[in-house]
Amino acid sequence: MVEFGGWDMPLHYGSQIDEHHVVRRSAGMFDVSHMLSVDIGGPSSLTFLRRLLANDPAKLHGVGAAQYTCMLNDQGGVVDDLIVSHSKHDQYRIVLNAATADSDVAWIEARRSADGYAATVHVRRDLAMIAVQGPQAREIVWNALPETRALTQSLAPFQMVDIPLGRISRTGYTGEDGFEITVPAATASSLWDSLQRAGAVPCGLGARDTLRLEAGMNLYGADMDLSTTPFESGLGWTVDLRSARDFVGRRAIEGVRVSRVRFGACLLGRGVLRGGMLVHSAGGTGVVTSGTFSPTLGCAIGLVRLPRPSGGQDPEAGHLVDIEIRGTRMPARLVDPPFVRRGEILINLNNLPKS
């Protein structure tokens, strides 16, 4: 067990690499109850969220829709990344990272009272969450909980539904299909047992990290934080500037030249990439923000942040960089993440254009 964001969590249940493979090949499950659900309600809930979030929750047409977004501060720095879903009329739920949960709630409460929104903020520390992920995940959930099949069979990715046992959403942090199941904390333990009996293999934080990195998904605190804007963190696609909506941080980032950029990197030799390693590129020195050994690819991969000097050549997928590993520079190839999705390797080291 290791400490993670204020919680005691298992790094693995035996082998993190075996757990990684089981998620890509059949189904694994993660206790993700460390994440915090917060319900935002009331007649101004949508207006409030449209002010708070960089993506536009007005796009959540109808109950059951969900989207991924960042929450920014006035300087355009990322306070957290989260998923917001439309629970019912005038009711939304956001799911926050554990490490930032308390500061996020304080931030949200401060904005609500400062801007005077008629919205309720209900922190749901009574809820637990289990993520079942993999090509067989949904089938295993339906075998464990037959009453959920009819209600969740037609859920598209990023859709959720509330049912008697709790909430099921077709979301996750692995790049595989699957469900995240939110239930009252008191029922979580027996839910875990039912899922395990139905074939879901318990997986820990180690596999969670290698899976999300292969899927090109950021980790708050490593790949972005208050000192980075979404555009510097590969999250520009989550920022919705199409309406005149004045969300917190918009003015700091709109129209501003982006001077740092996120890429994926594959090490072209034997070694493991780790956060903090220096990356030497044509445009200057950057850093590995997250690194690991990819069990699916069989080589080291990472997310890197590189400088984008004005008047210089922009880094591009296919370019070579040098990464400093314990004093030795080793070549790596820049790629556009994700590395793997739905069990398929998406990058091809052999066919990438040479720098």
Place this chain on the structure above:
Amino acid sequence: MNIPNDLKYTDTHEWIRREPDGTLTLGITDPAQALLGDVVFVGDAKVGSTLAAGATAAVVESVKAASDIYAPVAGQILAFNDALESTPERLNASPYEAWILKIRPENPADVDALLDAAAYAALAGKD
């Protein structure tokens, strides 16, 4: 914890076996592989070099961390277990069969000063 009685140990979690021909065989212990987690690379072996005791002789890299392997006594590194290039996970599965290095000690009596199983078990139990 599996700590065979017929081996010698270091406080850096290596095991050493004295061979009939006077050479030493070295690997990492069961507690070491458990601490490391899944091993993904073993390499940088200084085959052919003569090293002082405590000098870095090879590297074991797991998903969690990179760990140096140290020469337990002064001597020459004779060989590296090439099988570990393609299947490094053997170190996790069978740490006392998957040897890493063969060493010719400069002074065979140096090995007597290494830890015996009981002393290593006491040390490993504290981790």
